Structure formats: structure tokens, C-alpha cells
Amino acid sequence: MTGRFITLEGGEGTGKSTQVKRLKAALEAKGLTVLATREPGGSPGAEEIRRLLVEGEPGRWNPITETLLAYAARADHVARTIGPALATGAWVISDRFNDSTFAYQGVGRGVERETIRRIDSAVLDDFQPDLTLVLDLDVKTGLERAHARTDAKSAVENRFEKFGPEFHERLRQSFLDIAKRAPERCRVIDASGSPDAVAEAIFTAVARRFDL
8 A cells, every 4th residue: 555644733732742643542552653753853853953053042143044954954864764654655744854854944034935945855855645634723822732642852952842823823823824725634633632533533534525
């Protein structure tokens, strides 16, 4: 069976990491081989770059440097993790992919969309997910959820949470705009419900898209 590439996108605290795990389990229950991964990260080299992006203070990088770091990580992720898994027929679910760069570094940080598009085309050669699930949640609730995390890693990987609420509202609107720009690829999921309700909505969207 042909491998499929599914991405989950959204702002801080929308529950992407939880839902990646839930979707992986649901697809495996259907007999599929599934790899769950994340960005930034997902390969040894990309994980090293992740620390540069998600730790430290907001002003650590200027916007274009941040964009280039994101795509350096993404290039390694696709070459070493996503591409090989898809070649074996596995399904790949990624917590974030290139839409996050258009949102965070583009709309959020002010890098021109065309600049990101040109970098994206050079790095990915127009490779795109088969399906993108945009988890939508009001900014206040999302940031409250993000700040409520108590694990040690979340306490360190919080650079983007430190940007102001206006930044995060721009992110939310940018993800919704991305979904409108690519309706054949994207589905918007209401992330305000319980984890079970969100997981059900996600699996319904995946099942309809791929006739499961």
C-alpha cells in the first residue's frame, strides 16, 4: 500500500502532540504501519537544530535566520526520516511541517510569503503532505494549556510561548488562511473539545480523505 503523509498544524496548546499519538494508534489498529514524528526535529540533525529554535529568548534570532534554521532542519527530516518511511509504504504523521514556517516566521515574524515560498520550493521541490489537519483553538485557551504543562522539557522549549498574545492571534488567523488557500489538502478541526472528541473528529477526517 502507498504511504501517506499527514501533518497536524496549529498554535501553541492546541494538543497536536497528543493527537498525533492518538491518530497513530487508530491507524495502526487498521493494520497500517505508522511513523510519528515532529518538527522542528524528527531526525538526529534536525533535533540538534530544534534546540536552537525552541529554547532561549524571543529575540535570539532575526526572522530570516529563524526561517533558514527551520528549513535546514526540515531538509534533514525529509531526507532521513519522512522520505525513507514513505518509500517503504509506511504512513507518516508529523507534528508540524512547512505550514508552520509560513505561519510562525511568515505572518508571525514578518518574513515575506514569497521569500518563504522560494526557500520551500528549493528545499522541498514542491513536496507537500497528502492531508493537513489544522487544530483551531482560541488563543487564550491555547496559551493557558501551554503554560500549564509541567514537564521539564516544556519548561525549556518555550521560546515561542514568550511572544505576546498579538503574535499568537496572528498565528491562529494565518493557519486558518492556509486552510482556505488549500482546501483540497487541509481540514480545520475544532480543538476546543475533549481529547476524545478531537481524536474522533481527526480520525473521521482521515478516514474520509483516504477511504479507510
